[in-house]
Every structure is written in structure tokens, then in C-alpha cells.
Amino acid sequence: MMKPATPSQVRVVTFKINDRDVSARSDETILQVARENGIRIPSLCYVEGLSVWGACRLCLIELNGDSRLLAACSTRVEEGMEVLTDTDRLRRYRRMIVELLFAERNHVCAVCVSNGRCELQNLAQECGVDHVRVPYRTAVYHVDASHDWFRLDHNRCVLCTRCVRACDEIEGAHTWDTMGRGINCQVITDLAKPWGESKSCTGCGKCVQMCPTGALVRHGTSVGEMEKDRGFLPYLSRMREAEWE
Amino acid sequence: MQLEELSELAAEIQESQQHCDHCVRVCMAAGCQSSGAKVVFDALSEKTAESEHVCVKGVGCMGLCAAGPLVEVTSRGQAPVMYQQVTEADAQEVVDSLGGAPVERLRCPSDMPFFTSQHKIVLENSGVIDPEQIKEYIAADGYRALVHAVTEMTPAEVLREVDVSGLRGRGGGGYPAGLKWSTVSKMPGGDKFVVCNGDEGDPGAFMDRAVLESDPHRVIEGMVLAGYAVGAAHGFIYVRAEYPLAVERLTKAIRDATKQGFLGQNICETRFSFDIEIRLGAGAFVCGEETALMASIEGRRGQPRPRPPYPAQSGLWGYSTLINNVETFANIPPIIRRGGAWFASIGTEKSKGTKVFALAGRIRNTGLIEVPMGITLRDIVFTIGGGVPEGSQFKAVQTGGPSGGCLPEEFLDLPVDYDTLRQAGSIMGSGGMIVMDQTSSMVDVARYFMEFCMDESCGKCVPCRAGTHQMHALLDKIAQGHGSVKDLALLEELCEVVRAMSLCGLGQTAPNPVLSTLQHFRMEYVAKLQEHALPDGGPPASERSATPPAESQETTS
Amino acid sequence: MTDTQHITVATAWLDGCSGCHMSFLDIDERLFTLAQKVDIIYSPLVDAKELPESVDVGILEGSVSSEEDLKKAQEFRRHCKFLISLGDCAVCGNIPGMRNLFPLDAVLHRAYHENVQKNPQIPNVGVPRLLPTVQPVHGVVEVDLFVQGCPPPADVIWHVLSELIQGRTPDPMTLTRFGK
Ligand SMILES: Cc1cc2nc3c(=O)[nH]c(=O)nc-3n(C[C@H](O)[C@H](O)[C@H](O)COP(=O)(O)O)c2cc1C
Ligand code: SF4
Ligand code: SF4
Ligand code: SF4
Ligand code: FES
Numbered sequence: 007m008m009k010p011a012t013p014s015q016v017r018v019v020t021f022k023i024n025d026r027d028v029s030a031r032s033d034e035t036i037l038q039v040a041r042e043n044g045i046r047i048p049s050l051c052y053v054e055g056l057s058v059w060g061a062c063r064l065c066l067i068e069l070n071g072d073s074r075l076l077a078a079c080s081t082r083v084e085e086g087m088e089v090l091t092d093t094d095r096l097r098r099y100r101r102m103i104v105e106l107l108f109a110e111r112n113h114v115c116a117v118c119v120s121n122g123r124c125e126l127q128n129l130a131q132e133c134g135v136d137h138v139r140v141p142y143r144t145a146v147y148h149v150d151a152s153h154d155w156f157r158l159d160h161n162r163c164v165l166c167t168r169c170v171r172a173c174d175e176i177e178g179a180h181t182w183d184t185m186g187r188g189i190n191c192q193v194i195t196d197l198a199k200p201w202g203e204s205k206s207c208t209g210c211g212k213c214v215q216m217c218p219t220g221a222l223v224r225h226g227t228s229v230g231e232m233e234k235d236r237g238f239l240p241y242l243s244r245m246r247e248a249e250w251e
Numbered sequence: 252m253q254l255e256e257l258s259e260l261a262a263e264i265q266e267s268q269q270h271c272d273h274c275v276r277v278c279m280a281a282g283c284q285s286s287g288a289k290v291v292f293d294a295l296s297e298k299t300a301e302s303e304h305v306c307v308k309g310v311g312c313m314g315l316c317a318a319g320p321l322v323e324v325t326s327r328g329q330a331p332v333m334y335q336q337v338t339e340a341d342a343q344e345v346v347d348s349l350g351g352a353p354v355e356r357l358r359c360p361s362d363m364p365f366f367t368s369q370h371k372i373v374l375e376n377s378g379v380i381d382p383e384q385i386k387e388y389i390a391a392d393g394y395r396a397l398v399h400a401v402t403e404m405t406p407a408e409v410l411r412e413v414d415v416s417g418l419r420g421r422g423g424g425g426y427p428a429g430l431k432w433s434t435v436s437k438m439p440g441g442d443k444f445v446v447c448n449g450d451e452g453d454p455g456a457f458m459d460r461a462v463l464e465s466d467p468h469r470v471i472e473g474m475v476l477a478g479y480a481v482g483a484a485h486g487f488i489y490v491r492a493e494y495p496l497a498v499e500r501l502t503k504a505i506r507d508a509t510k511q512g513f514l515g516q517n518i519c520e521t522r523f524s525f526d527i528e529i530r531l532g533a534g535a536f537v538c539g540e541e542t543a544l545m546a547s548i549e550g551r552r553g554q555p556r557p558r559p560p561y562p563a564q565s566g567l568w569g570y571s572t573l574i575n576n577v578e579t580f581a582n583i584p585p586i587i588r589r590g591g592a593w594f595a596s597i598g599t600e601k602s603k604g605t606k607v608f609a610l611a612g613r614i615r616n617t618g619l620i621e622v623p624m625g626i627t628l629r630d631i632v633f634t635i636g637g638g639v640p641e642g643s644q645f646k647a648v649q650t651g652g653p654s655g656g657c658l659p660e661e662f663l664d665l666p667v668d669y670d671t672l673r674q675a676g677s678i679m680g681s682g683g684m685i686v687m688d689q690t691s692s693m694v695d696v697a698r699y700f701m702e703f704c705m706d707e708s709c710g711k712c713v714p715c716r717a718g719t720h721q722m723h724a725l726l727d728k729i730a731q732g733h734g735s736v737k738d739l740a741l742l743e744e745l746c747e748v749v750r751a752m753s754l755c756g757l758g759q760t761a762p763n764p765v766l767s768t769l770q771h772f773r774m775e776y777v778a779k780l781q782e783h784a785l786p787d788g789g790p791p792a793s794e795r796s797a798t799p800p801a802e803s804q805e806t807t808s
Numbered sequence: 809m810t811d812t813q814h815i816t817v818a819t820a821w822l823d824g825c826s827g828c829h830m831s832f833l834d835i836d837e838r839l840f841t842l843a844q845k846v847d848i849i850y851s852p853l854v855d856a857k858e859l860p861e862s863v864d865v866g867i868l869e870g871s872v873s874s875e876e877d878l879k880k881a882q883e884f885r886r887h888c889k890f891l892i893s894l895g896d897c898a899v900c901g902n903i904p905g906m907r908n909l910f911p912l913d914a915v916l917h918r919a920y921h922e923n924v925q926k927n928p929q930i931p932n933v934g935v936p937r938l939l940p941t942v943q944p945v946h947g948v949v950e951v952d953l954f955v956q957g958c959p960p961p962a963d964v965i966w967h968v969l970s971e972l973i974q975g976r977t978p979d980p981m982t983l984t985r986f987g988k
Binding site: 058062063064066077080081098099106107109110143165183184186188189190 | 751752
């Protein structure tokens, strides 16, 4: 994917986010710079320390005077760009994206182990999803509880692939991947075998910690009890990078 | 090899072809093969095996696929005669007629506008030469451009010709080829790749297949020229596995070209080397998208990724990669041979050259055509295509496949070029063209294409994965007469969001058929909306008001 | 709201657990303040049996699961100038909606045959017929305001009503969310 720019190419650029002057290294993305400056851009599939996936489309931003939208997580900053992160149009679009996610699978927050600690739930609140206008699909999804310690509930999965990337890029096991096309896409362990039978899973639980929703949880958690700890990621990914160099 | 040697070789081959008085060409492209061309070919070969003055050739697509199997007879000193729907039983009669009067009952009028109004560049050899014989391609000026370029031109000069030609990518986007090539050529050294996109997934489209099956060397030559111009040493042709004939012919062509020294190490004894590998696609539409295609070549799941970086910046395995469509590459040899300025003299100001279209639907002459850019849709549909069949009434023409739109009668006089079609709410696309008559419901058409996009969505990004599903459900509901005004509004909102937010072109253009039919045939949607729309009996959303209606007492319980 | 001083309110529960109504009562002493501004003219909490001709604010708890729920929702829509979906069941189907994953017959069979030892039968007298799919209220009628939560906290209900009394449109999203 995006190869890191060599140091000689890196410059300092200045540009605007929502009319605020900011400066950044030219190899940073808009989302990174926004975060450094405390400017909130909704995002779901991006996590600092994992590769950019660009699939949730929540982080899309506008450039002043340009009708095309750009994904903040996968677009590098440029000198003089005027980024708008919170226009009426973007708010309207983001709201629809979150609604589509709620309608796609079965999210019953009131009885979900991640209730109150879920990124999707928070996004719904942030994006003003007071109700879902598109019809619910109510498709049947399974729960894979075969693993000794963890559980996968496809009903709550948003296909952000954070588990896939964490497992591949940080743990190096590549137990996870995705299968199927379009609306039938879902995450799998090994070759779509039950997780408990996985030969490659090391049981490290990184996927569980990275999962933004109640799709990957520890056994024995009840409603609202699944708290996730992502503190390990920045450290591990820095160590990984150092190892590669 | 130097240019003179090549000329000598070409002359030699041409001479060896002179001995035959009657050349019988049988179309052996997939279209005619499916209507039985192979047995006709065998019968004709068998019956003429003894004769020294007759040669029977299997050639590529002649265009009028609906009338296949097609056979063309060229006798020395006479105008060619074309036969249609030839069967095994007709073979003897055709052979007997050689040198005498043509078989009138089989005759296909080759002076009809279908043939005379076309302008062939990409398809110039198609239906003329035997695609399996490299000699035939060489005799038809093949590999001249390549030998000329690598022995006498600098890469920059090759690039300049492509730039001057104004050629735009034929894979759908219409991005200027010269610009793309020069970006790749400017990328700092190391390995570079040239990729030919032969995925061709649009339903009903078979332009690229025809080129690959009818004239594979042309594509190879185009790719080698590209490799020379941008400084790449490796090429990949990505073809869908559903095109076995194309794959077979390409494989042979690559082998023959390598043997002749047009491919491989030190081409024409220069320091330039270039090889080509074939990669088979499993038939996912999204694998035609360039980043998904590259992922597939690398052996990963065929899913698009955000751009930038563009393939030119970071393509296959992270190296700079030039990716063009089959037809784009097929235009390159004539451009180098005859000059960019010659090419630029054909077509319109912003769209140069010709375009191959696959004509289908409610039209008399279905098949493959090549026309100059700027020709009107009316000329294509009515002059070349012969109009709609008896009893039918023209309603709309669909261009651009699942990413395109439907244009009604009023737009028929528009010149066909990238920009005009886009302004009218459709696109040029890769060249599928479907004509519809009064029996087609535009809501059904929109639903059909949406179903296609929904099924072909890779599932990576949310707007396309979940949005196409929702849009399809809404179209289905409306088509069945259960839709409400509110459903239509929701559909339009979804169109806007999916178009603006999707990651790749598939999702970004999936709403196009809906938007264009809404733009030009909105009444058909409105007529299907039902006032009392919800199946379970709720009042239609359109009747809602913040204050209770006066006549609402009757059902109070 | 034309009369900013005194508004009439009707409430009903459809397929819900009555938790949202309980949360309503949880606004405690503020009920007295409310009583001076609001007339609850129809509700499971009061005696009136007829929905008056015109009501300022209608509040529905629960999802639309049966024919009776559907009728009630439609009736509320006709009679209420401003209709509120109160609680997750009304807003998104929530717990009652979980049966949508199975065909209705299977659900009934499970409840009245598989899990019954004596004389299993599906009741069909005196009970409203279930709809094939459970819908949120806005799936069958237009809704003007959505108040999420399972149940919505009393403070949110208070916020909504007090804003309405003052003729303003409440913004419950700042205080609640799905599952709150
Ligand atoms: C969903 C999708 C499918 C595509 N399919 C094809 C295809 O089958 N053939 C093709 O040449 N280009 C296809 N493209 C366009 C390619 O991404 C790319 O732009 C093209 O191959 C570039 O070549 P050109 O500049 O010569 O047109 C597709 C694009 C999208 C978004
Ligand atoms: S995963 Fe999040 S949004 Fe989904 S049900 Fe659980 S808490 Fe709600
Ligand atoms: S299981 Fe969790 S981390 Fe993995 S794709 Fe689904 S939501 Fe994302
Ligand atoms: S737009 Fe569709 S096909 Fe393209 S990346 Fe998104 S889901 Fe995949
Ligand atoms: S965070 Fe950028 S697309 Fe998901």
C-alpha cells in the first residue's frame, strides 16, 4: 500500500482545517493531522498503528471549492489545502453511512455486551442517528463461540477488518480474513473453520481488543461489560516498524 | 531486426499469399463459433483441400454477429462477397460458386451501411487475417511500429506520438493515455510494469474479447511499445477465464512473437527487453478496477484500495505501473505507424480516433462496430444498426453498462464522445450499447443494473456494500408497485450518498442507471408509486401532516 | 405548539415492557411541575379509555408487533399533532424485533408447542394477531421525534417534555443514545 516516504522527500506543509491554520509533515494524512490538533473527524476502520484500509468512508472530508470528497485517513496533506470536516453535506452523508451499518446486521444495543463502550454506538450518537430510515435487513448471522476464551458474533460486525489487520500486521498470525462478496461478505478464521479449531490463532486476543463493536468479545461478559484496551497497539506497531527498518 | 528486414519478410509473406485465386474467410470468433462456424470451416477446408487456388482461413470477428456464421470470399479481381448464416450443407454450393456467380440465397449485402459507415482502426485486421498466424499480422504491417520505434525512435519520441494523438483510455474513464504514460515514464527507475486490462465485465460487452480473439498481436505490439516508452520490462495481460479462446490465441501469439524476437530479451537486437505473462481472472466485475486487478495479479483478494497512490505511482508490488485497456493498446501500433497527428485528425476536438461498440438489444443489426468519435447516436442506432425491428418503437439507448445511463429519443442527435455523453447523464463506458423499445420498463432496467452492481460489489466499503443492497430493495419495491413517495425520496438520497462516498468506481457509478432513468423517465417511477403503499396497511407517508386530518374519525376505535 | 402554556399528552405502550413509562414516572418531583403544564388525557397511567379528537403530543412506547399495535399507532398518528417514539423498541424494534430473525410460525411454535408440556396450542381468541415482522413505529406511521434509550433516562424525558412545553423542539440526541 502506501510506502512510507523517504526522509529526504518529507517537507513541512501548512494548510487549513476548518479555517484553522495547521502545519504538518508532508507524509502525514489529513486524519492524523486533524487528530494531532484535536479536530474530530468521525472514523471507524482507521486505527493508528495499522495499515490504512479506507472502507468505512466516515472520514470523508471536503476541500473548499471542490465537489469531490476525500478520505481523510488515506489522503496525504498538501500545502495550502483547505479542508472542511463538518459541512452540512458531510453530516448528512455520514449519518446515512451509520444508518446503513445499523440496518445491515442486527444491533440490539440494549442487550449487547459492548453497550456503552462501542464505537458504532458512539458514532450513531455523534452523527445524529436518532432513528434508522432504511429498512432493517434482519438477516440471520451466526455466533462462533468455539474458541476457549473469545466469541465472534457476526450480528455485530461492521467489516472494518481491524481484526484482520491487527492479526496479520501486529501478531503476524493472519488467522483472520474476509470471505464472500458484497452484502454476503464476512470475516473468517483460517479457511472459514470455527475459530476454536484454528491452527494459526495464537490466542493473543489482539483482534478482540481492536474490534470497535461487540462482534469480538471475551467469554463470560454480560451486557455492557466488554471493555477494550488498545494501549498496546502504538507500542507494538512502533516496535514492528523498527524491526522492518 | 531492422525495418528493411521486416519489410522484406512482409513482402515475402504477401507473395506467398498471391498464389491463391480465391480466399475464403470464415469468421472463427466466439460469436460465429457459437453458431457453428467450426463445422463450416472444416467442411470448406475439406472440400477445397485438393485445390491449389483456394485457401480457406479462419479469421476474427467480422462484426455482424447476429447473422453468423459469416463467410467472406475474395476472388482475384473481384469485389468481396459476404455470406451469412452459412451451414455445413451450404459448403459445397459455396465452393462450386468460386469463379462463377455468387450464391445469391446466402448473400449478406456487404454494401449495407452496417459495413460502409464504419471506420476501422482497431478492427482493421479483424475478420481479415488469421489471428493464429503471426505471418498474417506481419503481412498486414504488423510489428512495423515496434521495429521502427525500438530501432529508430527514442522512448520520448514514442511518448510524444501518443500524446499528440489525443488518445484517451478506452476502459471507461477516458483518461488521456499520453498523460498516463508520461507519468509512468517520469517515475524514478527500478522495475516498472505494463498491465493490459482485459477483464471486460460489463454485461453484454465483448469489444475486448473480439480484439483479443481477432488480432492478438496488435495488443501485444501496443504493450511492447508502451514498455519501451515508459521504461518497463515486464507486462501482464489480465483476461477473464471465461474467454478461453482469447487466452488460447494470446498464449500462441506471445509464443510466436517471442520466437520472432518481438518479445523477450533484446528485442530487435537492441538493449530493450520486454516479456508478457497472462493472468486469468475469475470473472469478478470489480477485478476490472485497476487497483483490484493489481491485487488479483499479486495473488490477493481482488478488492480496490484508495487512490492515490495511483498505479503510476505505486502499482504492482509497489512499483510504478502503467495500466490500460485492451482497446487502448490496440490503438497504439497504428498511431506509431501513421503518426499521432493522423490519429488526431479523426474524431472530435476532445475525443480522438474511433470507438468500438457492441450493439445489442432491440436492434436489427446486433454485433460489433467501430465508428469515428463524434458520430451521432442516431447514425449508430438507425443507420448502422438498422433501427428497431418491425413493430417496435425506439425508446432509449443504454450506454456505459452498469455505470452508464439511458438516453431517450431527444438525445439521439448528440455526437458520441466522452464529454457530451457525460453531460447528457450517461457515459461512453467501455462500449456496450443496448437499444430498448417500448416494451422495456425503465424501472426494471434500473433494477437490473442495480442487481448487477449489488451482486458484484466487493463488500469492502459501507456505502456500496450496504447501499446497493438497500437501493435494490427499494427499486424492487417500486417496480412491484408497493413503493411510496417516501421510498422514492430515500432512493434518491441513497443514490447521492453512494455516488459520493464509495471507495471505487463500482460504487461511485452504481447509482447512474437510476439517476439517468429518473432524469429522463421520471414519470415511469411516479406511475408505479402507490398511494396506499405500505403492505401492512399503514397510511402512506405522503399523507402525513403534523396536524390531524379533519376526516379522520371513521376508524377511531 | 400554539398554546405554550398547557399541552395535552396521550401515551400508549405497544410491544414494550412498560419500562419507558416507568422511566417517565421516574422524573419524580418534577411530575408536579409537569402537572401544571401538561394534561395527560389518555394513557395506561390514567383512566380515560377514549383517545380524544385532537391531542398535542402523542407518546408511543414499544414496537409495532401485532395488528392492535398497528391500529393504535395509526390512531395516534391521526389524533396527535406531534408524535414521539419513546425508547429503543419504538425507535428501532429492539428486543421485540429480535424475533424477526425467525419466521413467525417458528416463533409461535417454539413458544406454544416446544416449550409446553400440557395441551399445547397457539392462542387465537381474544388476543391480537401478530404481524409477520416487527417494525419500529416509524415503519408504519410518520414520527416527529425519536427518543432513544432502553429505557430513556428520566432526565431525557423531562428534557423533551419541558422543551415542548416551551414551544421548542427538543434535541434528545445530546442526552441519550441507542441502548442508554
Ligand atoms: C468496477 C470497475 C470495472 C472496470 N472494469 C474494467 C474493464 O473490464 N476493463 C477495463 O479496461 N477497464 C475497466 N475499468 C477501468 C479501470 O479501472 C482502468 O481505469 C482502466 O483499465 C484504465 O485503462 P484506460 O485508461 O486505457 O481506459 C473498470 C473500473 C471499475 C471501477
Ligand atoms: S455492537 Fe455496538 S451498536 Fe451494535 S448492538 Fe452492540 S453496542 Fe449496539
Ligand atoms: S469482527 Fe470486529 S474488528 Fe473484525 S471486522 Fe468485524 S467489527 Fe471489525
Ligand atoms: S465501491 Fe463497491 S466494489 Fe468498490 S470498494 Fe466499495 S464495496 Fe468494493
Ligand atoms: S477511517 Fe477513513 S475510510 Fe474508514
